[in-house]
Amino acid sequence: MTAIKIVSTAFGDHDVIPQRHSGEGDDVSPPLTWSEAPEGTEELVLVCEDPDAPSGTFLHWLVTGIDPGSSGVAEGGVPPGSQEWPNGFGRMGWAGPMPPPGHGRHRYFFRLYAVSEPLQLPGRPDSDALHRALKGRELAAGTLVGTYER
Numbered sequence: 001m002t003a004i005k006i007v008s009t010a011f012g013d014h015d016v017i018p019q020r021h022s023g024e025g026d027d028v029s030p031p032l033t034w035s036e037a038p039e040g041t042e043e044l045v046l047v048c049e050d051p052d053a054p055s056g057t058f059l060h061w062l063v064t065g066i067d068p069g070s071s072g073v074a075e076g077g078v079p080p081g082s083q084e085w086p087n088g089f090g091r092m093g094w095a096g097p098m099p100p101p102g103h104g105r106h107r108y109f110f111r112l113y114a115v116s117e118p119l120q121l122p123g124r125p126d127s128d129a130l131h132r133a134l135k136g137r138e139l140a141a142g143t144l145v146g147t148y149e150r
Contacts, residue, residue, distance in 0.1 A: 004142030005035040006112045017146035023098030033072035034112050038140050041068035041114040049127050052106040057127040058088040060095050086124050097148035105149040114140040
């Protein structure tokens with residue numbers, strides 16, 4: 001599988017996510033940029049997940065239908081023409097890091113997938129449903145990891 005490079009000007013790979021982007025800050029999504037998607041990409045899918053959550057992998061952001069020719073998303077923005085889905089809190093769109101106090105440092109995986117066909121997702125997909133839908137459709141992927149602790 002081809003690699004897509006995904007980066008943020010707000011934090012580096014495996015660095016601390018600024019409080020501004022957290023649930024105890026301004027709760028705005030970080031700016032992200034990415035490299036070109038491979039030939040045959042029908043859409044890009046952006047997801048942010050916390051695998052360290054006490055109840056299992058927690059979905060912080062899911063955006064589908066991103067134009068394969070796009071190169072990023074501004075802070076607090078949504079790529080034009082894309083669709084945001086409910087996060088693990090049940091709200092639409094971004095939900096910043098907010099691990100339980102004293103639970104230690106959590107990792108937040110921002111992943112961008114280039115897929116060969118639009119994903120068919122249930123009305124409130126969780127991480128498992130997302131990864132089932134991605135299976136066999138991934139042409140390329142990239143990951144940026146941020147951390148946060150309360």
